[in-house]
Amino acid sequence: xxxxxxxxxxxxxxAMLRQxxxxxxxxxxxGIEVADFGxxxxxxxxxxxxxxxxTRRLSIKLLVQFPGQTEPEHWHPPVGEDPGKxxxxxxxxxxxxxxxxxxxxxxxxxxxxxxxxxxxxxxEWVLRQNDQLTLEPGTKHWFQAGxxxxxxxSVSTLARDTLxxxxxxxxxxxxxxxx
Numbered sequence: 001x002x003x004x005x006x007x008x009x010x011x012x013x014x015a016m017l018r019q020x021x022x023x024x025x026x027x028x029x030x031g032i033e034v035a036d037f038g039x040x041x042x043x044x045x046x047x048x049x050x051x052x053x054x055t056r057r058l059s060i061k062l063l064v065q066f067p068g069q070t071e072p073e074h075w076h077p078p079v080g081e082d083p084g085k086x087x088x089x090x091x092x093x094x095x096x097x098x099x100x101x102x103x104x105x106x107x108x109x110x111x112x113x114x115x116x117x118x119x120x121x122x123x124e125w126v127l128r129q130n131d132q133l134t135l136e137p138g139t140k141h142w143f144q145a146g147x148x149x150x151x152x153x154s155v156s157t158l159a160r161d162t163l164x165x166x167x168x169x170x171x172x173x174x175x176x177x178x179x
Contacts (some may be wrong), residue, residue, distance in 0.1 A: 038172025084137030095146030
């Protein structure tokens with residue numbers, strides 16, 4: 001991803017966050033992480049993350065997805081004696097199509113073309129303002145913003161994002177910025 005694209009996505013995500021009516025520090029807005037998962041198609045697969053708290057036991061983040069943007073299927077594996085990240089998603093604005101293992105009820109979202117084999121969770125949950133969902137450690141999931149985009153909290157036990165596992169072997173969790 002180019003630095004220009006990264007900065008443009010940061011600014012767009014900051015604008016969406018400010019539109020929620022929540023307030024943020026400049027430092028929080030400047031620290032928004034833009035994750036394209038090494039797939040180089042941020043509009044299709046990516047997420048923007050504002051980390052509000054990150055300790056050895058707790059993580060609080062606000063995630064921003066642009067309209068139609070998808071976070072690839074992944075899960076939070078055990079690490080040593082820790083069973084893995086337990087996570088609660090709570091919607092602030094927009095619509096989020098969230099997919100978990102179970103019966104195939106996929107109706108609203110769309111799997112990126114040619115990637116059906118790496119988006120296996122098809123049990124659809126439609127989340128809107130104030131809806132929330134809690135994931136047990138190790139649960140495969142992916143999500144996609146609706147037509148207006150989505151802003152939502154991720155409140156979890158310790159987050160080790162670089163250790164997350166992805167169904168798509170082409171995913172690289174750390175964003176690489178080119179000048």
